Amino acid sequence: MSALPPHPKLLDLGAGSGRIGWPFVRAHDDYVGVDLSFGMLRAFRQRCAGAALVQADGCALPFADRSFDGVLLVQVFGGLKRWRALIEESLRVLRPQGALLLGRTRRPDGGIDARMKRQLDLILHGSAPPAEAGNSRAEAELQLEERAATVSVIDAATWDATCTPRDFIERHDGGARFSKLPAELRGRALRQLADWAVRQFGSLDARFPETHRFTLRIFTFER
Numbered sequence: 001m002s003a004l005p006p007h008p009k010l011l012d013l014g015a016g017s018g019r020i021g022w023p024f025v026r027a028h029d030d031y032v033g034v035d036l037s038f039g040m041l042r043a044f045r046q047r048c049a050g051a052a053l054v055q056a057d058g059c060a061l062p063f064a065d066r067s068f069d070g071v072l073l074v075q076v077f078g079g080l081k082r083w084r085a086l087i088e089e090s091l092r093v094l095r096p097q098g099a100l101l102l103g104r105t106r107r108p109d110g111g112i113d114a115r116m117k118r119q120l121d122l123i124l125h126g127s128a129p130p131a132e133a134g135n136s137r138a139e140a141e142l143q144l145e146e147r148a149a150t151v152s153v154i155d156a157a158t159w160d161a162t163c164t165p166r167d168f169i170e171r172h173d174g175g176a177r178f179s180k181l182p183a184e185l186r187g188r189a190l191r192q193l194a195d196w197a198v199r200q201f202g203s204l205d206a207r208f209p210e211t212h213r214f215t216l217r218i219f220t221f222e223r
């Protein structure tokens with residue numbers, strides 16, 4: 001198991017608008033946020049002045065080998081074709097004693113999002129696609145598990161949320177995989193989903209209380 005130093009040097013790869021990164025910046029941690037998108041980094045900067053931010057492709061990082069104690073990857077792999085290259089680069093810049101931290105928000109399996117997702121799969125594919133097929137997040141996670149010397153999982157945070165079918169529809173329209181489908185197909189599928197949700201739940205604004213978790217999978221490697 002790795003023993004991270006007291007003040008680890010952390011790379012947040014695919015940092016986005018700083019949803020995860022801003023507390024590290026505020027705490028004056030040794031934190032670098034990287035993102036491909038200038039717009040995301042600008043939003044990060046607006047949220048939190050003083051952050052060390054670099055616009056770069058995570059598949060070709062402008063950092064030396066073994067330069068970080070931790071590499072944080074939070075909701076980066078979804079819909080990412082080049083996930084293998086992103087893993088290789090993450091491991092290249094990670095120090096031998098370092099840890100790769102994979103974070104994601106988990107919603108309950110029987111919750112409103114899971115039900116909406118299953119129905120959307122039915123509309124798009126006629127059935128739910130196999131969980132791992134073409135799912136870059138699941139494939140990346142599997143590869144990391146196979147290569148790691150140790151894997152540990154922690155619920156870093158849990159919180160209560162109120163969800164509606166409308167939230168799912170609005171959020172999904174910008175989702176990484178879904179947005180690659182033709183606009184006409186997306187529009188039709190979401191309209192069908194909305195009709196189904198109204199029949200099923202009475203309204204798009206029906207409110208469902210749920211507990212959400214932010215889970216971290218921590219990988220170390222023998223190198």
Ligand SMILES: C[S@@+](CC[C@H](N)C(=O)[O-])C[C@H]1O[C@@H](n2cnc3c(N)ncnc32)[C@H](O)[C@@H]1O
Binds near residue numbers: 019
């Ligand atoms: C869903 S967002 C997650 C952002 C942040 N980690 C969070 O959890 O709030 C995914 C981010 O990964 C970035 N991204 C996607 N491909 C990337 C790549 N090849 N290199 C760097 N960043 C990338 C996107 O621009 C986006 O900001």
